[in-house]
Amino acid sequence: MGRPPCCDKDSVKKGPWTPEEDILLVSYIQQHGASNWRAVPAKTGLLRCSKSCRLRWTNYLRPGIKRGNFTEQEEKLIIHLQALLGNRWAAIASYLPERTDNDIKNYWNTHLKKKLQYKLNDTSSEHCVNVGFGLPAVHRSMPKSKGQWERCLQTNVEMAKRALSKALSMEDPMGSSVMKSMKYEDSHLPSITYAANTENISRLLEGWMIKKKKVTSASTTISPKSSDNSSTSSQMSMSASNCIVSPPTLLGLEDYESALEGSPEATAQGPFQMLESWLFDESADGEEQQESFLSMVMDEL
DNA sequence: AAAGGCGCCAACCGCTTGGCA
DNA sequence: GTGCCAAGCGGTTGGCGCCTT
Secondary structure (H helix, E strand, O other), rough: OOOOOOOOOHOOOOOOOOHHHHHHHHHHHHHHOOOOOOOOHHHHHOOHHHHHHHHHHHHHOOOOOOOOOOOHHHHHHHHHHHHHOOOOHHHHHHOOOOHHHHHHHHHHHHHHHHHHHHHHHHHOOOOOOOOOOOOOHHHHHHHOOOHHHHHHHHHHHHHHHHHHHHHHHOOOOHHHHHHHHHHHHHHOOOOOOHHHHHHHHHHHHHHHHHHHHHHHHHOOOOOOOOOOHHHHHHHHHHHHHHHOOOOOOOHHHHHHHHHOOOOOHHHHOEEEEEEEEHOOOOOOOOHHHHHHHHHHHHHHH
């Protein structure tokens, strides 16, 4: 007994979406909002399953999505965040306004992973941690012996902290530009580079975006993707924002904490203290701490 | 010019999570 | 407490286009 299919597979269309389908979906969502996906195929007449509709909207049609080449800044931020969070693409995407988790995941798998592997091969393999900025996830480069493993872990934690520090640093043009763009996103619209087949849709949505932007521009809360351009897309990214507070899951919490005890950085003052408790203390109110951490960082900018 | 290889990315699959009755 | 359903998420796949021979 396998899992039942999410939809009636015989009558469901698969493969690339046509512009006509896109328009049907967009106009439905304009009228009814992006909720109750199960009803979407029936109401729109689309021969697609609800999941497919949701995915199409989330990844390509929703306003405010930037497509095309990743900037160097975005690339660096992805690398840093991947080192911190692992393959939690939704969490990473929550720090990159305008990019979807799918996009980031694809970019990581096709470009960044290879790039980093190449760099790693270039550098010495004698140290247990070849992890600088741009390293794979913390849990990836685990040496075999326990002593090595612990040293490695400590270094990784420190690296991760440094990576975030760099990403958030005022001095670092990348960090500041990213954070500032998060803060002031509402004041200047990004250059949207939709793929050819969605260009028309984006034009179609333009008026709607402007209308929605007026409603949301009052919001000044600093949290990942908090300044999404539309109320609908805010809805869509809500879950992604919510999930960023969990610590990496492949290593035990105790391991992280014991590793931190041995690290001089563990006693660091300022934002890192909050970052650490945010990262490592699951029992705490993570969301609240995350908010205050980010607010603190933003205040410093 | 043609064929095969390869990389990229849109879309799918299926597991997990959260909400509700 | 339990089961069901909808939605979220990450891994994987398949097709298309570009590159190389």
